[in-house]
Amino acid sequence: MFVLLNRHKSVTFFLCFCMSSLILSWLTVGAARTSGSYDDSLKHKVSPFLVPIYFCSSVITSIWSGVACIGSVSTSVWQKPVEKARLQELESQVERLKCQLDAEENRNRESLNKLREVCVNLEVPAESSPAFRLVPAKVVAVEPTDWFRYLTINKGSKDGVNVDMPVITRSDLAGDVKYLTGAVVGKVVEVQARSARVQLITDGLSVVAVTIGSQGDLALLKGQPEIEKCAIDAIPSTTHDMLKKGDSVVVDERSSIFPPQMLVGTISSIEKGTHFCRIEVQPAFKFSMLREVMVVLDAGY
Amino acid sequence: MRQTLKIVFLIFGSVILQIALIARIPMLGSHPDLPLTLVVSIALFSGPFHGEVTGFVSGLMCDFLSDGPLLGVQSLSRVVIGYGIGFIRGKLYSDNIITQLASGFVATLAHKFITFIHLSLLFTDTPPVRFSGLILVAISNALLVVVVFRVLRRFVRREN
Numbered sequence: 001m002f003v004l005l006n007r008h009k010s011v012t013f014f015l016c017f018c019m020s021s022l023i024l025s026w027l028t029v030g031a032a033r034t035s036g037s038y039d040d041s042l043k044h045k046v047s048p049f050l051v052p053i054y055f056c057s058s059v060i061t062s063i064w065s066g067v068a069c070i071g072s073v074s075t076s077v078w079q080k081p082v083e084k085a086r087l088q089e090l091e092s093q094v095e096r097l098k099c100q101l102d103a104e105e106n107r108n109r110e111s112l113n114k115l116r117e118v119c120v121n122l123e124v125p126a127e128s129s130p131a132f133r134l135v136p137a138k139v140v141a142v143e144p145t146d147w148f149r150y151l152t153i154n155k156g157s158k159d160g161v162n163v164d165m166p167v168i169t170r171s172d173l174a175g176d177v178k179y180l181t182g183a184v185v186g187k188v189v190e191v192q193a194r195s196a197r198v199q200l201i202t203d204g205l206s207v208v209a210v211t212i213g214s215q216g217d218l219a220l221l222k223g224q225p226e227i228e229k230c231a232i233d234a235i236p237s238t239t240h241d242m243l244k245k246g247d248s249v250v251v252d253e254r255s256s257i258f259p260p261q262m263l264v265g266t267i268s269s270i271e272k273g274t275h276f277c278r279i280e281v282q283p284a285f286k287f288s289m290l291r292e293v294m295v296v297l298d299a300g301y
Numbered sequence: 302m303r304q305t306l307k308i309v310f311l312i313f314g315s316v317i318l319q320i321a322l323i324a325r326i327p328m329l330g331s332h333p334d335l336p337l338t339l340v341v342s343i344a345l346f347s348g349p350f351h352g353e354v355t356g357f358v359s360g361l362m363c364d365f366l367s368d369g370p371l372l373g374v375q376s377l378s379r380v381v382i383g384y385g386i387g388f389i390r391g392k393l394y395s396d397n398i399i400t401q402l403a404s405g406f407v408a409t410l411a412h413k414f415i416t417f418i419h420l421s422l423l424f425t426d427t428p429p430v431r432f433s434g435l436i437l438v439a440i441s442n443a444l445l446v447v448v449v450f451r452v453l454r455r456f457v458r459r460e461n
Contacts, residue, residue: 010350010384017357017380024364024373029423042372046365053313053366057321064322 133298135159139290148225148287149203155295156194163188166258166296167198169285183263183284185293201230201283209252210264213242218252221281230281243270249281307457312355315339316362331434336363338445340383341408345395346453349387356383378415382408398447405446409439
């Protein structure tokens with residue numbers, strides 16, 4: 001047996017290496033499927049042995065950046081006058097374009113003011129004033145450990161975003177609008193100058209006041225990140241008889257954060273008990289497909 | 302023993318150079334792969350056994366040093382490439398520059414393809430494999446194989 005293995009050493013090792021690699025990858029992905037986050041304990045255990053590699057690479061990187069810095073200094077010293085002139089020309093062009101942009105913005109603002117004056121003169125009812133102000137935002141980061149719980153968007157306090165502002169799915173609307181379309185994604189929980197952290201409705205700590213059934217009963221929707229869904233517990237048996245799979249779940253009018261009557265999701269399963277039942281709600285957005293969202297700045301209600 | 306130490310040194314050196322310098326060279330969203338060229342060169346130089354061992358060790362190091370959570374993806378494709386090129390080495394004249402260029406080019410395409418298949422089996426969504434700049438990277442890897450092969454010939458004694 002040993003002689004046979006030794007004779008086919010390369011094939012034996014090839015199969016062993018392939019099996020080891022496959023087992024490693026299945027272990028990391030399998031952990032993510034069951035717990036919602038990747039198992040990086042092995043990486044943590046090995047990380048002390050990788051310190052010398054990181055050290056060597058940082059030394060080489062710093063040497064390289066030093067060389068690059070010297071190179072750029074020497075380039076600027078020996079830069080040809082022609083290149084300098086070209087650079088100055090481009091800089092002046094940028095300045096000119098900035099001035100044009102400012103002028104254009106001023107003109108647009110004036111036109112908007114005139115339009116508003118015209119609207120006032122025409123006595124357009126006050127009801128038509130915009131009720132919502134939306135800011136489109138891109139999803140820029142999703143932490144591997146926070147899948148189905150949190151995400152980061154590229155709009156922050158400098159764009160008017162604040163804590164507890166609702167975040168909805170991307171629709172064709174932007175700016176000031178009267179009616180909202182889309183579905184609830186979550187709410188802003190942390191704000192930086194140019195970014196914000198959004199807690200999804202599928203997070204375990206998220207609670208949304210929703211309306212279910214034809215009678216419009218109030219219920220509390222809680223997140224279930226491990227199954228990428230939400231759930232409503234302890235619904236009285238008087239209500240659950242009127243519920244069926246596929247029914248829409250919308251935000252209740254008494255919700256202090258989310259726009260009322262906005263779609264949250266649909267009922268995906270109903271577990272009926274003797275006195276109470278539990279329903280699972282499939283959110284109207286798909287986490288893996290979230291690329292762009294809208295932050296509702298002014299709820300207007 | 303000395304040969305093994307030299308190969309280990311080359312693996313570590315290639316991985317360090319990769320993360321310190323070469324990973325910073327942008328090529329349409331991708332970058333050349335020095336450890337992969339080392340696997341190809343060693344497989345061409347010493348045969349399938351050394352090729353697959355180098356592939357496994359350098360692949361695991363790349364997996365552990367990468368930002369992503371997955372392990373075993375890089376090592377699997379490199380083991381297959383190391384074994385495959387080492388296996389056909391006997392049928393080719395490995396000292397020929399065209400053989401080295403072709404091996405480097407094909408190995409880069411095979412590496413991407415194997416990674417793509419592996420990730421497709423692991424995930425139901427579209428796997429995050431970058432195909433942009435692939436031809437450019439394959440050409441640069443092919444050129445790197447020629448350089449690395451010459452470095453190997455200088456430092457490591459050939460085994461038949």
